Amino acid sequence: MNLYEQQPYWLMKNGIVTSYPSLQKNLKLDVAVIGGGISAALTAWHLRNAGLSIAVFDRRHVGMGSTAASTAFLQYEIDTPLTSLTNLVGEINAVKSYQLCREAIYHIAGLCKSLKPAFDFSLKPSLQHASFKTHTKTLKQEYDLRKKHGFEIQWLEADEIEKKFGFEASGAIFSADGGEVDAYLLTHALFKSFGEAGHKVYNNTGIKTIGHSKHGITLHTDNGFVINAKKLVIACGYESLKYIPKKVAEINSTYALVSEPLPDIHFWYKDSLIWETAVPYMYFRAVSENRILVGGRDDPFHHPHILPSVIKRKTAMLQHAFLKKMPHIPLKIDFSWAGAFASTKDGLPYIGCIPERPDTYFALGFGGNGITFSVIAADIIHDLITGKKNDHARLFSFDR
Ligand SMILES: Cc1cc2nc3c(=O)[nH]c(=O)nc-3n(C[C@H](O)[C@H](O)[C@H](O)COP(=O)(O)OP(=O)(O)OC[C@H]3O[C@@H](n4cnc5c(N)ncnc54)[C@H](O)[C@@H]3O)c2cc1C
Numbered sequence: 450m451n452l453y454e455q456q457p458y459w460l461m462k463n464g465i466v467t468s469y470p471s472l473q474k475n476l477k478l479d480v481a482v483i484g485g486g487i488s489a490a491l492t493a494w495h496l497r498n499a500g501l502s503i504a505v506f507d508r509r510h511v512g513m514g515s516t517a518a519s520t521a522f523l524q525y526e527i528d529t530p531l532t533s534l535t536n537l538v539g540e541i542n543a544v545k546s547y548q549l550c551r552e553a554i555y556h557i558a559g560l561c562k563s564l565k566p567a568f569d570f571s572l573k574p575s576l577q578h579a580s581f582k583t584h585t586k587t588l589k590q591e592y593d594l595r596k597k598h599g600f601e602i603q604w605l606e607a608d609e610i611e612k613k614f615g616f617e618a619s620g621a622i623f624s625a626d627g628g629e630v631d632a633y634l635l636t637h638a639l640f641k642s643f644g645e646a647g648h649k650v651y652n653n654t655g656i657k658t659i660g661h662s663k664h665g666i667t668l669h670t671d672n673g674f675v676i677n678a679k680k681l682v683i684a685c686g687y688e689s690l691k692y693i694p695k696k697v698a699e700i701n702s703t704y705a706l707v708s709e710p711l712p713d714i715h716f717w718y719k720d721s722l723i724w725e726t727a728v729p730y731m732y733f734r735a736v737s738e739n740r741i742l743v744g745g746r747d748d749p750f751h752h753p754h755i756l757p758s759v760i761k762r763k764t765a766m767l768q769h770a771f772l773k774k775m776p777h778i779p780l781k782i783d784f785s786w787a788g789a790f791a792s793t794k795d796g797l798p799y800i801g802c803i804p805e806r807p808d809t810y811f812a813l814g815f816g817g818n819g820i821t822f823s824v825i826a827a828d829i830i831h832d833l834i835t836g837k838k839n840d841h842a843r844l845f846s847f848d849r
Pocket residue numbers: 452453483484485486487488489506507508509510511512513514515516517518519520521522523524632654655656657684685686687688689703704705744787788789790812813814815816817818819820821823
């Protein structure tokens with residue numbers, strides 16, 4: 450499966466950060482982690498001081514899966530609005546899920562500060578505006594429910610949106626809590642710290658088979674080595690689906706562009722993360738070098754090879770939609786790419802165990818908020834592996 454097509458901006462900007470070797474011997478471990486993206490990096494990092502021998506295996510290079518393609522908005526507002534999620538999982542569970550996502554943003558902020566050297570992280574507010582006048586009422590209901598549960602938000606009317614953001618919309622929710630991060634670089638920074646704690650990371654080491662027995666887990670690598678482990682973490686992103694008998698997600702395609710550097714002009718209020726109520730939505734934010742990132746125009750299916758002509762057409766549509774909204778910002782496309790992303794029945798991730806795979810923990814941050822979900826997954830899996838009780842695990846369990 451191609452996780453993305455064409456070169457994402459962050460991969461081009463950062464290049465190869467750290468090279469890890471491929472595995473060249475058999476191993477015995479307490480915990481084997483398959484996957485080297487942000488989900489694995491966070492989980493491995495959380496476990497690094499738990500007194501366990503741990504190693505991470507990636508069939509590509511670490512960070513070069515979906516993580517490199519991510520547009521890396523950190524938002525607690527998941528793809529399913531709180532009002533809809535309430536109908537699906539009940540108000541208590543829905544609110545708790547939103548609260549955990551909000552906490553995850555601050556957790557990442559703290560974690561980035563604690564890394565040595567401290568990792569660059571920005572808290573950013575976000576604005577969700579009504580795409581059409583007819584969406585205003587539903588968005589206001591969403592605002593009322595979130596406000597009732599203590600989320601730090603403001604309702605903006607059309608005149609204020611125009612004044613602060615420079616485009617027309619009939620109403621919007623302005624959220625104080627949001628952030629942005631370079632997910633590819635953060636993955637490398639976490640693995641560096643994980644390595645400094647005495648653990649190993651392997652690139653170019655695909656896991657071909659996973660066996661379960663009363664003695665634990667046996668992994669066979671595609672270059673002929675055997676790894677025995679007491680416990681296994683599967684953090685293979687969208688490629689994890691083949692390890693689960695039940696269908697838990699649909700794979701879709703999404704598109705993104707990063708503009709050429711723009712003149713030094715004020716973009717919009719607090720460089721907020723901007724998105725909308727339409728489905729699929731268009732979203733945009735300012736990125737480094739005074740560039741703007743625009744994403745969206747999702748397709749409800751994923752073709753294993755998205756053609757360059759499709760990416761060109763989709764990103765031209767994104768550019769056009771952006772320029773219609775913000776004609777005063779002369780956005781020209783510099784980088785464009787497409788990626789796979791998965792959606793679940795309720796917009797929540799799947800984290801934890803399935804009966805078919807004993808001693809195995811899945812970190813599947815599926816959905817538009819994959820990175821915030823990965824933070825939650827790392828916390829839950831840390832607790833499950835170290836035998837600590839985790840009150841939130843049931844919210845994201847496979848049997849919910
Ligand atoms: C265009 C785009 C925009 C996005 N925007 C956002 C956003 O704004 N905010 C947000 O939170 N999320 C966003 N996401 C989602 C987010 O990027 C993902 O949720 C996240 O990167 C998933 O990380 P991961 O570590 O789970 O998976 P990956 O980064 O894909 O890592 C999994 C790794 O597992 C490895 N692997 C797979 N199978 C094997 C095997 N058998 N053996 C060894 N290794 C294996 C792969 O090589 C890969 O490196 C976006 C995604 C895309 C594509």
